[in-house]
Amino acid sequence: MTSDHATTIRELLAFYLEAGIDCALGDEPVDRLCAPDLATPNIATPAPASDGPITAKTGTAPVAATRQPPPRTTTAAARAGIAPPPDIAIESAREAARTAPSLEALRTLLESFDGCALKFTASRLVFADGNPRARLMFVGEAPGRDEDIEGLPFVGRSGQLLNRMIAAIGLKRGDVYIANVIPWRPPGNRTPTPQETQICLPFIRRQIELVNPDVLVTLGNPSTQTLLETREGIMKTRGRWFDYDTGTRAIRAMATFHPAYLLRSPSYKRMAWLDLRAIAKVLEDKALEQPASK
Numbered sequence: 001m002t003s004d005h006a007t008t009i010r011e012l013l014a015f016y017l018e019a020g021i022d023c024a025l026g027d028e029p030v031d032r033l034c035a036p037d038l039a040t041p042n043i044a045t046p047a048p049a050s051d052g053p054i055t056a057k058t059g060t061a062p063v064a065a066t067r068q069p070p071p072r073t074t075t076a077a078a079r080a081g082i083a084p085p086p087d088i089a090i091e092s093a094r095e096a097a098r099t100a101p102s103l104e105a106l107r108t109l110l111e112s113f114d115g116c117a118l119k120f121t122a123s124r125l126v127f128a129d130g131n132p133r134a135r136l137m138f139v140g141e142a143p144g145r146d147e148d149i150e151g152l153p154f155v156g157r158s159g160q161l162l163n164r165m166i167a168a169i170g171l172k173r174g175d176v177y178i179a180n181v182i183p184w185r186p187p188g189n190r191t192p193t194p195q196e197t198q199i200c201l202p203f204i205r206r207q208i209e210l211v212n213p214d215v216l217v218t219l220g221n222p223s224t225q226t227l228l229e230t231r232e233g234i235m236k237t238r239g240r241w242f243d244y245d246t247g248t249r250a251i252r253a254m255a256t257f258h259p260a261y262l263l264r265s266p267s268y269k270r271m272a273w274l275d276l277r278a279i280a281k282v283l284e285d286k287a288l289e290q291p292a293s294k
């Protein structure tokens with residue numbers, strides 16, 4: 001390799017890193033510019049839907065006795081390719097989440113759920129952090145690189161800002177409960193697809209139901225639009241109270257800016273502060289209404 005060539009590769013890798021592409025999906029590079037080899041089976045084709053439900057254990061549809069399972073390889077891309085089709089995965093997620101009697105059971109179910117391809121590119125599940133009996137719950141979008149390494153939500157730079165936001169209303173991180181809509185890091189921090197979000201939604205909904213906080217705070221647009229079922233943007237939704245319906249009760253919910261956004265646009269911290277004050281006030285009022293409810 002010439003030194004020019006080595007420099008080009010170094011610069012290309014630096015460019016990828018800056019763009020958030022910091023993990024390899026396979027052991028071998030794929031030349032996507034060359035003509036497809038039609039003789040080789042495409043392992044990324046989802047398994048065909050079967051008649052039976054998929055299980056939370058495998059997350060894949062049971063395969064009829066005569067049908068050959070797709071070849072198993074060790075690469076993450078190949079394993080991601082055998083995640084079931086989204087509609088089957090969503091149904092399976094609903095079924096699995098419904099049956100979880102506790103947060104621990106929900107975590108165990110998620111650990112063994114193979115219906116979301118993000119699981120196969122992430123290093124680990126990022127389930128939650130904080131107090132499972134908290135009165136205040138924050139939900140972000142999806143873990144990033146630091147969270148994927150530590151297995152905990154909001155531990156990177158935006159997590160440090162979230163800790164300061166929590167401290168600003170007189171609480172500690174350990175007093176609140178923190179989770180994400182998506183519990184696996186999307187590769188390179190890309191935006192989760194609508195299908196990935198729909199597959200993960202039953203789990204975060206069950207998590208909220210089990211924590212049963214007095215106040216739910218959605219951080220940023222994706223979490224707000226998904227959980228509060230609105231199409232309005234965060235500039236319109238932030239600071240407003242919503243009713244989040246768990247199916248058995250209504251929880252007061254507020255949308256506010258994502259800490260990552262506040263890091264990029266610090267002038268909006270002033271508005272986030274107003275949102276935090278409103279949240280603290282509702283928590284205070286509720287504590288007076290029903291002392292020692294948690």
Ligand code: URA
Binds near residue numbers: 141144147152158159
């Ligand atoms: N951003 C999120 O939405 N969640 C995290 O856990 C970290 C960053």
